[in-house]
Amino acid sequence: MTALELRHVSKTYGEGAAEVHALRDVSLTVEPGALVAIMGPSGSGKSTMLTIAGSLEDASSGDVIVAGQALAALSRNERARLRRRSIGFVFQNFNLLAGLTAAENVALPLELDGIPARLARKAAIKALDELGLGDRAARFPDELSGGERQRVAIARAVVGERRLLLADEPSGALDSVNAEGVMRLVRATCQGGVAGVVVTHDAQLASWADRVVFLRDGRISDQTAPLPGPESLLTQGHSQ
């Protein structure tokens, strides 16, 4: 079962003279364990594709299937449940809830899904531990550095049994060292069986992906295997 499938998806904003075609007949399939990077210039429809794939907004036409479920057939509540259980989001601006600690932020999707606070916290602490933030669990977001916040956001996106990780410029607000660290975590998550889609401007970061999809004017203009990633530099005998 594919983790994400877009079939001839189009998205139009506005009407009449103000009509804008954000996506035109886009089709994409992401298998479990695969990491896909979406690249393209500003206004090419990258973020729109991500929000449609994550059920945050509806496609004007076409089908979106996440973990075997067609989004068009789901109610608002069912989509919310899908986001709680199967889809994890990572945003450029972290988007952690200021009133909650790191552990509570991570536990939030679980608690919203009806998991008792004690169990949800246990899972959240485990997720933070795996991202090296176990000692930051009780800190509030404004007490964390940018890199730590994004790692908390990733922990929130992968906690539970998520099947699809959607990241919109996850390293956009970070320095290069933290950006590399974040992509390494995303890569590691995908290697655990989660399908990942990352929107980025940075070709260097895109090189972490299994596949790179280029969008221009709402259309997929190209799909390529990635350039040899930074990890390839570590492979003995590799040469450019």
Add this chain to the structure above:
Amino acid sequence: MSTAVQDRPASAGSPSGGAPARRAVVRWAWRLFRREWRQQLTVIGLLTLAVAAAVVAIAFAADGPSSPSAQFGSANDLLTISGSASQQAADVAVARARFGRIEVIEHATSPIPGSINTVDVRAQQPAGLYSSPMLRLDAGHYPAAGQVAVTSSVAAIYRLRIGSVWHEGGRALRVVGIVENPGDLQDQFALVAPGQLGRADHLAVLFNATDRQVRSASLPAGAELQTRQPYAVGFPPAAVLVFDTIALLFIGLIAVAGFTVLAQRRLRALGMLQAVGATDRHVRLVLIANGAVVGIIAAVTGAVAALVGWAAFVPRLETIVEHRIATFSLPWWEVAAAVVMTVVTAVAAAWWPARAAAHVPVVAALSGRPATPKQGRRPAALGGALLAIGLAGIALSHRGKTPPLIIGGLVFTAAGVLLLGPIAIGGLAVVGRRAPLAIRLALRDLARYRARSGAALAAISLVSGIVAAIAISAAAAAQNETPAGEAGWTNLPANQLMVYLSPGGSFALPGILPQLSASRLHRLEGVVAEFGHTLHSQDVIPLAAAESANPPVFQINQVSGLPTTTLAGEVTGTDGRKGLMPVAQLYVATPTLLRFYGIAPTAIGAGTDIITSRSGLSGTKILDFGVSKLKCKSTSCAAHSGSDSGGRAPNRRDLATPVIQKLGLAKYASAPNTLLTSHAMTALALHPVLAGWLIQTPKALTAAQITRADHWAAANGVTVETTSHSAQVGLQSVSDWGIAIGALAVLAVLAMTVGLIRSETAGDLRVLSATGASGGTRRLLTGATAAALALLGAVLGTAAAYVGIIAWNRGLHSLTAVPVAKLAMLIVGLPLLALAAAWLLAGREPPAIAQQPLE
């Protein structure tokens, strides 16, 4: 990496996450409140104020009005018996036989030297069967034979203290105590032991009788039976109902406006919550939980503040309402209901912005973009319909006698204004199309975000409406005050004092002027002027009455003197004979008096005999008492016509059909309100004689000044009259305080709302700054927003107040007196004040604008 939850509960499959999800959401809402409570201080403050006002209204309604206990004690019925001593004894025996256990209180009257008032001397058991609630000992002890206890006011009048001797009615009584009637602190009396009164003028018989006994009772001749009313007279329960409904509406509107601000500030966080899987219900719960927290804090704080304030205010209130108040003897269930209703209203008010926030698309919420306002005509039609239904409810409530109709009427009216307000905002934006940039932009922003500013506008309109209603009602009440002899009017304004040469004052008609020498009159003029000076008066106006050339000497109430000209109406006596009854003292329209009232002599018609502010004087006649036959009883006299004159006394020079002209004279019973013109003086060959003085003081007379005036009058052989209570001062004071508090409430609502609107358009401000707009432009932008909202609110509120009052009264008489100055303050002054305040305070962007509950 695996972070799967071990032992996932079966209940976790609930679509909305069940109790754990709700707990998580409520926890976050609580944490946010703790972080951002300062941003909600204005809302909490306004709600607290409204709750406190509602609780104080409940307390005042319970304890403010005079209790029937002042008159009835613990009895249900009161029989007043007068007549001779033997007749009184016989009537008491009948009452005892008919009603069983009775208590008798004897009353006699003692004159106060120099005053038209008297003191009641009463013989009453301190621990009477029914009368114990009517008596309290403040100092000393209750009197025995040859002793007396007096109230503090009587002690002041007669300069008495415990241990001194009071010479009353030819006997000496030693003062042994200071007493009061807890139910009526104005009750001036002296208490003697039962059986020590001597001859009683009348008896008060207290008892409890069944309705049947009361209905079947045949009362002794001259006896009057009163039955205790179920609730205090003069304070309709509808008043507190209306007030509390308005308070709850205000709470609701403020909460809607405040929570809309909150929802906008939390939009990105709410979007994030949805992105991680929260349902619409969860998003609503965040804001509803916040509403509940705010409501609980405001309700508890407001109630506690009100009760503390009430306890502190009770001593002052006791002097205003003139009876003792048991501070915490309150209808606690009503207080609890007000607290609960506040929380419920706050939660209900949070629901609407919560619903709107839940409907914002997730992507738009994440980017902090509010939903595009929807345009439609349906709210206008709905608003009009609700307004019409509301006004119909108010009209059909029969001045509040049908509680559901008055509550429904007020709620529907407010809802109608809420829906119509945004349309008015749109209209203002159209009008301001050609205004300067900052004003144009401010009005356009108001129109763009009219759905958000609508609740605030409705709250402003509600407060403005209350202020306008108070001002309009006060003006109408003043306008509709009726002259002497008719109900609902006081004798004098609180800042006026009448000095009479006549011992009977204004209550004895015709006025009998003692025959004083010219030197005595001259000396009195100096004494009065000096006394006026001690009262800081700038106006000591001599009053002249009119006399015939050779009037006969009259004797009324042991006072002999010359009768002055009065106005009389025709009456038919109990014996069927027709006669004339004096209805108004006539004073002469001297140039000084006309100038005092601001009347130009040219305003008086050439043929006018009488100018007056009173109505209903047609058919009256001027009596000069040249040769009239008077039959006097007590303080009034009737001029009986001779049988040969067909209703007129022979030789009496009266003017059968005087020409009467209404002018703006005094509208108080005892003040000069009916004046003889020079035309009448000439026609009737009358001449003016000094009858007294009117002294007007800058402020209302205090109790101490009134007592001093009594002493002064007694010492100088004149009589003074002052107003008997401070009702007019109270009305004026309530009106002024209402306007002041209303203006503050409007400014607070404006501060909150303008903050919202300007935060939503903070980007525009930055663009303006970037394109070179000065700080003045930014200030004007904020000021114009505040002023426009204040102007619209004031206009809508005033219009709604007028329409509501007309519906309430089912008539247009509220339009007869327009409080122009106060309404101008509201409609012009308030927007200017809002403009100035916003101009001064809008120097920098509030920190809250930039803060979002997201990191």
